[in-house]
Amino acid sequence: MPEQNLLYFEDMSPGTIFPLGPKNVTADEIIAFAMEFDPQPMHIDAEAGAASILGGLAASGWHTCAMMMRMMADSYLLRTAAEGAPGVDHVKWRKPVLAGDVLNGETRVIEARASRSRPGIGIVSLRHQLRNQNGDTVLDSDNPVMVRLRPQEGGQA
């Protein structure tokens, strides 16, 4: 039986849009992530960031990806019959994400097709975009996710 309130493959037709954010990006979060994964001066030191090409204390691009992942989870993924992702086609870090920025955006479904190799699973191609408080795009990314097809009423789950 399908679970109520759970999004299945059939609910993710091309053109479907899910909002992302808002997410306030704090200096503490930027520094904490970077100390663990990307300890370059412009990600851990405000003065070094201001003196860099990025123009301020800037989030690691990997941190921006992780923040996007959390926005996806909160918007739709935790209520989707999702089975993980095989990868990401591309991530473009178009502008720096700086301390104090507020990120918003959306995920748009580009394509949805049944898996040839795995019965009951569909592959949904997603296009994500994040923008800052000035409306500037900071991240573009395309990635496929695996989503279960809706079980038939009364059928074997």
Next chain:
Amino acid sequence: MSIETDYELGVRRDLGSHVFTAEAIINFARQFDPQRFHVDPEAAKDTVFGGLCASGWHTSATWMKLNIRSIKNDVAKAQSEGRTPPEFGPSPGVRNIRWFKPVFAGDEIRYSRINRGARPLNSRPGWSVLETSAEAHDKAGNIVMSFDSAVLIKLPEAGD
């Protein structure tokens, strides 16, 4: 000196290995990717993965962690030998991230980097775009993750 020797083009550089503990997997995922197969060892057993496994972003960001460690070691070595190290700038992005196999709690993953090519950046004299491939393998030698990256780099001026 040439582009090939400066950038070690085509040479696989071992970046060392990293053990993914259940605690670290759950900590990362609670913050960034709280899907049940990344945060709940019991619930994960009933998923397609069959057990608690790291968020793909955790696996990928750990490449960056070890890559930065490697670069810092190279910079320190160059400075101790009186050479001027290259300067690194930001990255415009990554492509073709592939999470081939789940990374389970307790897995030890070995990371590597291969520089593929470099081209001068017309908009920033002295700077080049360095194209890099990233890979991660488990102890059995299976590839678990790969992606293609790019980073801005400035080599020292001749005579430095």
